[in-house]
Amino acid sequence: MAGMKELVEDIAKALVDIPEQVSVREVQGEQVTVLELRVAPSDLGKVIGKQGRTARSIRTLLGAAGMKLNRRFTLEILE
Amino acid sequence: MSGKKYTVSHVGAQITHFLTRILKRARLRVTPEVREPEPRYTDFENPDLVVNFTGPDVGLLLENKAELLLALEHLTHEMLRMPPQDHALVVFDANDYRMLRIEELRLSALAAAEKVKATHQPFRFNPMSSRERRILHLALRNEPGVRSESAGEGPNRGVVIYPAEMPSNAPPAPPRGPSAGRRRR
Numbered sequence: 001m002a003g004m005k006e007l008v009e010d011i012a013k014a015l016v017d018i019p020e021q022v023s024v025r026e027v028q029g030e031q032v033t034v035l036e037l038r039v040a041p042s043d044l045g046k047v048i049g050k051q052g053r054t055a056r057s058i059r060t061l062l063g064a065a066g067m068k069l070n071r072r073f074t075l076e077i078l079e
Numbered sequence: 080m081s082g083k084k085y086t087v088s089h090v091g092a093q094i095t096h097f098l099t100r101i102l103k104r105a106r107l108r109v110t111p112e113v114r115e116p117e118p119r120y121t122d123f124e125n126p127d128l129v130v131n132f133t134g135p136d137v138g139l140l141l142e143n144k145a146e147l148l149l150a151l152e153h154l155t156h157e158m159l160r161m162p163p164q165d166h167a168l169v170v171f172d173a174n175d176y177r178m179l180r181i182e183e184l185r186l187s188a189l190a191a192a193e194k195v196k197a198t199h200q201p202f203r204f205n206p207m208s209s210r211e212r213r214i215l216h217l218a219l220r221n222e223p224g225v226r227s228e229s230a231g232e233g234p235n236r237g238v239v240i241y242p243a244e245m246p247s248n249a250p251p252a253p254p255r256g257p258s259a260g261r262r263r264r
Binding site: 003004006007010011014015046049050051053054056057058060061062064065067068069 | 139149151157163233
């Protein structure tokens with residue numbers, strides 16, 4: 001779905017120290033689109049945040065964008 | 080003359096650029112404006128910068144205790160690499176949400192203090208962010224007969240009001256109060 005992969009990429013690249021190692025894969029299901037985010041191992045903490053707050057903030061934004069597109073998006077952060 | 084750490088000229092363009100890009104991707108029709116704060120409620124909050132949003136989707140930002148507004152604020156703090164103790168210096172707002180929330184917290188604190196004085200029982204607020212807990216503590220600092228503390232860890236940390244003479248380990252009443260806590264859609 002246009003733009004959501006890029007949304008996660010843009011946010012992740014702004015947060016990490018090594019933006020070249022940010023990649024997002026989009027996996028389309030029937031109801032849900034899964035966005036798989038990969039970053040450099042040293043940047044994992046930057047995209048997760050203390051008590052998962054940063055990951056939760058990205059998910060909140062995806063939730064709002066999803067409402068507009070009538071589609072559910074979930075974020076998976078891959079190690 | 081300004082002792083400000085964060086200024087419009089220093090970080091304004093960076094904030095606007097970051098937000099404009101992700102808001103467009105997320106199809107949210109709101110526009111951010113980075114500005115110096117108006118001098119009001121400085122007892123409770125005294126930020127360097129306010130990022131104020133306008134536009135047709137402002138209501139979406141404020142749903143669920145401003146969940147989306149605060150998510151954008153958090154991502155912006157992280158994007159700027161701000162240390163946690165600086166987070167209160169750059170605050171996000173829309174439709175005067177912050178001012179109304181401060182007033183709501185202040186009134187809740189005073190109402191809860193009256194209750195504690197009348198019942199001699201501790202009162203526990205629902206969990207809140209450090210910034211909101213601070214507002215409750217400040218609202219109670221000159222209130223005689225009660226004292227306030229934060230208890231619990233991480234996302235469960237919340238303010239407890241005690242009768243001034245009661246020790247902290249007294250079992251607090253079950254959670255209740257005006258903050259509805261964190262809800263998921």
